[in-house]
Amino acid sequence: MNRIVRREEMAGGRMVLNEIEAPKIARTAQPGQFVMLRANELGERVPMTISDANPEIGTITIIFSxxxxxxxxxxxxQVGDSYQNVVGPLGRPTEMEAVGTAICVGGGTGVAVLYPIARKLKSRGSRVISIIGARNEELIILRREMETVSDELLVCTDTGTIERNALVTDLLMEVLDRETPDVVVAIGPVPMMKRVSEITKPLGIKTIVSLNPIMIDGTGMCGSCRVEVDGQMRLACVEGPEFDGxxxxxxxxxxxxxxxxEEEVQALEAHGVTELHSCRMEEVIRKKERELEKD
Known part of the structure; x- marks a missing residue:
């Protein structure tokens, strides 16, 4: 049993931060790794990237929607309640040495995964430019934390209620117009990571993404997390979750x-959640594909 010692609702209750007692995991966890959690004996195993770890007090932090x-x-x-199981750390840690300049791009809850990576890059002397975005101001998370590990932080929303009314990829292209980084790290909705990779590929800029396929055991036994990388099937839970975008x-x-x-929608409706958000980046990609078909 792993007790929750801190709980914070974020983004108007759409996201939740849990700081969980897990001393052994906290001592060995590295940026980019994840844990498998189960609430109780009836619950499913769910993978969650470790957003932060405190080996001194023996806790890890996750953020989920x-x-x-x-x-x-x-x-x-709630605080004082416990998860039935917390297993980890799993996956390969971020393989990131010091670079001159890194651009870190995060969307939605992807910022929680991006934060420890940006912090690691900054701690090793890299110049870090961070770009984070969400549908609206309420959904922007870890802004202050990202500011502390970034030399420059750019923020955007679909509504333009704070900073810029733009997509994170719009801001990425603006930065690339003025300079060429050594690496781009993109974490967030799959359509967003796809678009970032499409932007950087013609420029030959190394691009790292963190994938979120369906996972069941997190050890490579079930094969449900398989993804195609460079024409070969890879298991994201043991060979990832980070890959060349x-x-x-x-x-x-x-x-x-x-x-x-369909099953996910039914489960959400059973819990009174009827508003489902689709990534705006997906609309951009579909529009581009239609334009290419016309050509």
Missing amino acids: VVGWSTALFKTL HKVNFDLLMERLQSFQ
């Missing part, structure tokens, strides 16, 4: 992520 039955169950847990088959990944969409 309610996207299905299990995360809705997670949201009911220029080699990922994002279309296949998006198709596989839709496998249980």
Whole structure:
């Protein structure tokens, strides 16, 4: 049993931060790694990237949004309650040495995954330009934390209520017009990561993405997390979750992520959640594909 010692609702209750007692995991966890959590004996195993770890007090931090039955169950847990299981750290840690300039691009809850990576880059002497965005101001998370690990922070929303009315990829192109970084790290909705990779590939800029396929055990036994990278099937839970964005088959990944969409909608409705958000970046990609078909 792993007790919750701190709980914070974010983004108007759409996202939840849990700081969880897990001393062994906290001592060994590295940026980019994740844990598998289960709320109780009836719950499903759910992968969650470790947003922060405090080895001194023995805790790890996760941030999640309610996207299905299990995360809705997670949201009911309060300070003092415990997760039935927390297993990790799993996955390969971020393989990131010091570089001259890194651009870190995050969307939605992807910022929680991006933060420890940006912090690691900054701690090793890299110049970090961070770009974060969400649908509206309320959904922007970890802004102050990202400011502390960034030499420059650009923020945008779909509504333009703060900073810029733009997509993160719009701001990325603006930065690339003025300078060429050594690496781009993009974490967020799959359509966003796909578009970032499409922008950087012609420029030959190394691009790292963190993939979020369906996972069941997190150890490579079930094979449900398979993704196509450079024409080969890879297991994201043991060979990832980070991969070269220029080699990922994002279309296949998006198709596989839709496998249980109907069941997910039913589960959300059962918990009174009726408003589902689709990534605006997906609309941009579909428009571009239609234009290419006309040509």
